[in-house]
Amino acid sequence: MLFADYALELPAVGDRTPAVSVRWLGTAGFEIRHGDATLLIDPYLTRAPLARCALSTLAPDISAITRHVSRADAILVGHTHFDHVLDVPAIARLTRGIVFGSRSAARLCAVDGVPPAQIRDVEGLLRSGTYVETVGPFELRFFPSAHSKLILGRRVPWEGEIVDCDEVPVRMGGYRCGAVFGAEIRVAGRSIFHLGSAELVESSLPPREVDLLLFCAAGWQSTPRVVTRALSRLSPRAVLLSHWDDFFKPIERGTHALPGVQLPRLIDAFHAASRDLRVGVTPLLGEVML
Numbered sequence: 678m679l680f681a682d683y684a685l686e687l688p689a690v691g692d693r694t695p696a697v698s699v700r701w702l703g704t705a706g707f708e709i710r711h712g713d714a715t716l717l718i719d720p721y722l723t724r725a726p727l728a729r730c731a732l733s734t735l736a737p738d739i740s741a742i743t744r745h746v747s748r749a750d751a752i753l754v755g756h757t758h759f760d761h762v763l764d765v766p767a768i769a770r771l772t773r774g775i776v777f778g779s780r781s782a783a784r785l786c787a788v789d790g791v792p793p794a795q796i797r798d799v800e801g802l803l804r805s806g807t808y809v810e811t812v813g814p815f816e817l818r819f820f821p822s823a824h825s826k827l828i829l830g831r832r833v834p835w836e837g838e839i840v841d842c843d844e845v846p847v848r849m850g851g852y853r854c855g856a857v858f859g860a861e862i863r864v865a866g867r868s869i870f871h872l873g874s875a876e877l878v879e880s881s882l883p884p885r886e887v888d889l890l891l892f893c894a895a896g897w898q899s900t901p902r903v904v905t906r907a908l909s910r911l912s913p914r915a916v917l918l919s920h921w922d923d924f925f926k927p928i929e930r931g932t933h934a935l936p937g938v939q940l941p942r943l944i945d946a947f948h949a950a951s952r953d954l955r956v957g958v959t960p961l962l963g964e965v966m967l
């Protein structure tokens with residue numbers, strides 16, 4: 678498969694300046710920049726090899742992180758599986774960015790030495806009603822969501838929370854899912870919505886029209902009608918697919934698809950639901966401008 682055939686093409690930004698850039702970091706990870714402000718979502722640069730994931734505890738690769746990430750004013754965590762959260766405490770310590778995530782994400786950060794002033798427990802904050810937070814030019818909204826049932830279409834891998842974690846590093850299975858969130862980022866008049874797993878919870882997500890949907894491809898076949906459900910709730914003008922890459926290989930090895938992700942079929946499903954929708958991919962570290 679040639680990824681260039683599926684590149685997401687967006688209209689030129691033209692005089693709609695200053696622009697917003699969205700850079701794919703691999704897995705469900707993104708860097709969103711506007712001016713000199715930077716927001717990260719689910720950044721996972723370590724990309725530990727499969728054997729290490731299976732056999733030993735996991736630790737962030739600081740050199741891989743600093744090669745690709747230099748700044749973060751905010752760091753959003755959609756859920757706490759290792760391929761979403763492993764690098765977050767280290768990045769928070771390096772950048773002093775504020776971490777937004779579940780109780781599990783908050784616990785993990787606290788255990789790993791992130792100062793309390795840098796940690797927001799979104800789960801707790803949502804209990805007191807709609808939760809909107811502003812960080813620099815970014816306005817953040819969180820919506821309770823769900824994880825796709827990746828295991829035989831029936832079970833979420835590593836369910837449960839990380840609230841009992843009292844030291845790191847832990848093994849892959851110790852990074853239990855925790856509460857799952859969809860996040861909307863509004864910046865400079867644009868709206869970007871991140872779904873870090875191929876599932877959503879309509880009852881927690883009022884309909885909206887977003888400029889760009891960052892959609893997790895991994896597990897999409899396990900979730901009934903996820904494409905039409907996401908489109909009807911979020912009415913995106915464009916869709917950038919994520920989490921289809923083989924994240925057991927380092928970024929420097931190039932962009933390879935996960936076995937079984939069936940990207941062309943997924944893109945066809947989007948076009949079947951909405952013929953003129955712009956939907957596609959970027960290579961690892963590729964960028965689109967809004």
Ligand SMILES: [Zn+2]
Pocket residue numbers: 756758824874
């Ligand atoms: Zn996951």
